[in-house]
Amino acid sequence: MTKPNESPGTDLPRGIGAPATRAFTAAGYTTLEQFAGVPRTELLALHGVGPKALRVIQESLEERGLSLG
Secondary structure, X not given: OOOOOEOOOOXXXXXXXXXXXXHHHHXXXXXXXXXXXXXXXXXXXXXXXXXXXXXXXXXXXXXXXXXXX
């Protein structure tokens, strides 16, 4: 079952927004852990991804002891 803060079919936080969610899943990112160590510039290059999405991803990673690259 999907938790209230997750997007359906992924464990990505809902707060990143639909365009960013679509961009991430199209690029193959379906789990939060897949973002660990990925450079911010690489993620910002995806159409639909902005600073807010990266902030939400970073905060969610930090809750698990991980970080973007």
